[in-house]
Amino acid sequence: MNNPQLDTDGQLRHLLSIEGLPKKILNQILDTAESFVGVAEREVKKVPLLRGKTVCNLFFENSTRTRTTFEIAAKRLSADVISLNVSTSSQSKGETILDTVDNLIAMHADMFVVRHAQSGAAHLIAKHVPPHIHVINAGDGRHSHPTQGLLDVFTIRKYKPELHNLRVAIVGDVLHSRVARSEIHALTTLGVPEVRVIAPKTLLPAQVEKLGVHVYHDMDEGLKDVDVIMMLRLQNERMNGAMLPSSEEYFKTYGLTPERLALAKPDAIVMHPGPMNRGVEIDSTVADGKQSVILPQVTYGIAIRMAVMAILGGGTGVAL
Amino acid sequence: MTDANHTLDPSQLPDAEALLLILAGKLKPLLKANTALVGIHSGGVWLMQRLLVLLADQIKLHQIEHGTLDVSFYRDDYAQRGLKAENRPSQIAFDVENKHIILIDDVFYTGRTTRAAMNELFDYGRPASISLIALINRGGRELPIAPQIVAAELSLAASQHLQLTQLADGSLALELTPQHNSARP
Numbered sequence: 001m002n003n004p005q006l007d008t009d010g011q012l013r014h015l016l017s018i019e020g021l022p023k024k025i026l027n028q029i030l031d032t033a034e035s036f037v038g039v040a041e042r043e044v045k046k047v048p049l050l051r052g053k054t055v056c057n058l059f060f061e062n063s064t065r066t067r068t069t070f071e072i073a074a075k076r077l078s079a080d081v082i083s084l085n086v087s088t089s090s091q092s093k094g095e096t097i098l099d100t101v102d103n104l105i106a107m108h109a110d111m112f113v114v115r116h117a118q119s120g121a122a123h124l125i126a127k128h129v130p131p132h133i134h135v136i137n138a139g140d141g142r143h144s145h146p147t148q149g150l151l152d153v154f155t156i157r158k159y160k161p162e163l164h165n166l167r168v169a170i171v172g173d174v175l176h177s178r179v180a181r182s183e184i185h186a187l188t189t190l191g192v193p194e195v196r197v198i199a200p201k202t203l204l205p206a207q208v209e210k211l212g213v214h215v216y217h218d219m220d221e222g223l224k225d226v227d228v229i230m231m232l233r234l235q236n237e238r239m240n241g242a243m244l245p246s247s248e249e250y251f252k253t254y255g256l257t258p259e260r261l262a263l264a265k266p267d268a269i270v271m272h273p274g275p276m277n278r279g280v281e282i283d284s285t286v287a288d289g290k291q292s293v294i295l296p297q298v299t300y301g302i303a304i305r306m307a308v309m310a311i312l313g314g315g316t317g318v319a320l
Numbered sequence: 321m322t323d324a325n326h327t328l329d330p331s332q333l334p335d336a337e338a339l340l341l342i343l344a345g346k347l348k349p350l351l352k353a354n355t356a357l358v359g360i361h362s363g364g365v366w367l368m369q370r371l372l373v374l375l376a377d378q379i380k381l382h383q384i385e386h387g388t389l390d391v392s393f394y395r396d397d398y399a400q401r402g403l404k405a406e407n408r409p410s411q412i413a414f415d416v417e418n419k420h421i422i423l424i425d426d427v428f429y430t431g432r433t434t435r436a437a438m439n440e441l442f443d444y445g446r447p448a449s450i451s452l453i454a455l456i457n458r459g460g461r462e463l464p465i466a467p468q469i470v471a472a473e474l475s476l477a478a479s480q481h482l483q484l485t486q487l488a489d490g491s492l493a494l495e496l497t498p499q500h501n502s503a504r505p
Binding site for chain 2: 011028031032034035037038039042043044046047048049310311314315
């Protein structure tokens, strides 16, 4: 099967989704990120790997945090970075995505970081670009957000290194969440034995069990004895119909409160990909509590994005 | 100038453990206050770990700190060969500023690893000085960089690749293999 993410030697060429990536590649990215964590703690927070390269952030959909962390990551690798908020640019004048990309290639861009509301946008660009150009999916529709999934497993690995012993619960709006899909693929590929999803039926995709997860509709039951709680944001902007009575009602049934957190293991960690809706999916006491690793997730996100760009940007992939 | 490089028979390889003792003896007078040891992954780190034990008295006396460098992010062949699949975090927990740094590498060859290590060190601060010690200088440098101290000098053909290995019991050995497709920096 032709996997556009890998070259003929099985090395990473584009990062489009976690689905379809072998465990070896995921571990390579996580291990490399480990080396980049320390770079941020030095006097000079930069390494020269992408010196002279141009990374182009193509954001067809807004995302301040993801764009900022990609921008910081590229700059810490010494790349030149251009961030285009395309929704306010040529696209509104009628230019197609591929025309926008071709124009940037003509300006000698070496790597594209793409965020788009339509699933498959990064894939489309990856199929279109010449071989020396690399594409990273920074979130496409409901499909995939691979660097988020990677930074989440990286964070878990930091606090709970024994992945093969973990029970992980993903809570909330799985239906609209590309993050959840990427997390599930990353966790199962890396051998986490029990991944639970906790959500009302209306916020779960059909046949979600086929992804290898255990489904819970009752949060108290689902949180019992878990090591990791990964909260998802209630995606109001993606809701097309009345899937929920109200956000207050949602908080009552699926909000993470200190009482509910107590049902998990005492040393369980709490994660959230941001931006958080305090009082909707997570209580402030929990978000700011000592079990929360929400801010470390942001910090590790930079190391993960540096690792992905460093692996893509050099040579033909990985040397011996 | 060294003689024209020639192919060395593996049986002519010196014993790494014997060289380690020679290196320790030569390093000893260099250890003084405000000095720090930095091993370059992987062989340099193994050597450093052994030297820390062999020279424990001097290291304690002068309060000598130590750290490790993985120069993967500074190598000059990244554009051609990409990132090595295995890289480890560099760990320099002490303040580099105004320190006398002694870099430790296993085999000195082209000088490119040393260049990368120096560039990385300067991203931690401005050292007072940097010296280089290596177990073996195998000949073939390509940059105006040379080790201050080596335990042995060899003259190897470019087709031969010399590296230090760590055996299961922790002891060190030298290994001679045919060169990979391109020169190792």
